[in-house]
Amino acid sequence: MVQPVMPKTWYRPTKPHKFCPGCGHPLILKALGEAADELGIQNQLIYGCDIGCSLLSWDFFAMDSTQTHHGRTTPVMVGMKRARPELICVGYMGDGGGYSIGSQHLVNSAIRNEKITLILANNTNYAMTGGQLAPTTLPGQKTETTPLGRDPESTGYPVMGPEMISAITGAGAYVARGTVSKYRQLKGFIKRALQNQMEGNGFSFVEALSTCPTNWGTNAKQTWNWLEDNMQAYFPTGELKSPFRKED
């Protein structure tokens, strides 16, 4: 049987990976792996992963990697990049790590236009801890801590991360939102977010809409429909800011 081709920068001894069936993380990590392959940066890229499901990727790549703490991947990568600017520092986190507990780091590193690349998986819940309300949970969506559905009156509206980052970053920043349902587009965004750091332009941020059938309680079809019909309707995909594109 022909096996699917793995990116060269995937670490074979740790495959098959540890994510649940139907999880979106491996697709995002495949896009990152293929982008790193194409750019030939296996020996320069340092991968930092947050705590949450993202931590399962700590030994995912054949690239130097470090775990951090929940929400603290951003400052670890900032410190690393400031210390050794020749490294290509990539932080990977979930919506809880990026938009909730680590939001002060995300916001301030964006304001400072830190020359790092952050990739954030948005699956509308805290998955590792059992499916609680996340900053990205959609209005009416049921989670373990919003059993009657998210009520924006009480817990606000979903955070529009890339829109916020786009508003607070200066020239040279790259900001995009992709989705695992449009893989080639997502990979293009991640590749440009890496190139942007390599060129020293500024902060680079990609939010990736992702799936979580385990905590959504959905089958394959329902999972895909939820992503394409509900999430993509609320969170528009595309590039919000790019130094590679002439502003009109």
Add this chain to the structure above:
Amino acid sequence: MEKPVTGSKKVFMTGNESVAWAALAAEADVMFGYPITPQNEIMHYWARLGPKYGRKFLQTEDEISAGFTVCGAVIAGKKAFTATSGPGNTLMQEPFSMAEGMKLPTVTVIQQRGGPSSGTVIYSQQEVTLTTYGGNGEGHRLVYSTASNQELYDYTIKAFNVAWKYKFPTFVLGDGYQAKMREPLEIYDPAERGIELIEPTPLVGVPGQIGVDREPQHLCNIYSLEEELYEAVMHLQSEYDRISPEIVEYEISFVEDADILVVSHGVVSRSVDDAVEALRAQGIKVGSFRPITLRPFPTQALLDVLGSGVKKMLLVESSYGQLFRLVRQEIYGETVPIETLFKPGVGIIDTDIIEMIANMI
């Protein structure tokens, strides 16, 4: 590039200023910091002096970030440090815990202020427990308690060397008095004193092509199994136990025939020295024991002194028993009666101690 300190020279400066000079002399590469009194001038001097010698500085968004950026820079193989106090020290326990778990040679200068809460911006010795045993771990840290601006200079240089030699998070525990007080001291090029600076080494981004010359580095701090964590913690513990005898430091005076032994640390030990001298002049047999390393604690040295005929101990500190608890656990089983002079967040002078001892004899 020119060395920031050449030879040796006499200066008159604050403790914060001497820390900045020491970090320069120790060839620290980068400081990450967040403003909090009374440590601010460490950042101020570093931010001015550092760039002249190719060193970096970043003012982060908070102390959590300052601690984690230090971790990131250390993982990348650079000598990185921060400085903080009080509530900042509380926030930094999270990154310090990661440094413990991953054996990262971070260097932190703590200038203690009054607590709990925002307390005072002035002075205390109330960050002993937090600095030695803070975090959700076993206190695998190296903590030097300094007593003067000279020692802030000496031990800041030493902290970088010890951290990178033994790979444990290392702390210089000062206080608001030392931070803000001006004193005469000598700053020097470590090489002139025969101090060899330890070169930092990276944990990631190391030489060699992955898959050809080497395997990828995968650093972790979270484990799937109880047994995996147990093994990791026991490894830290055995390393810590192994190196502790090489690290412990203490200072003793007039202990040979002492009936009363005064135990104190940091700047309070200077008042104790004055008191002991005055009491000795009156023929009262008082001695002093001062741990310089609070972690690891110089337990055997203290037991030896107690075993030489001490009849009573007096614990003196500007906190309510933080040193006392540390000492008591280390000398468990000793029956020498202990009296205490606790003044949380308040300075202690020689007459306080003399008065106390007058009541003990």
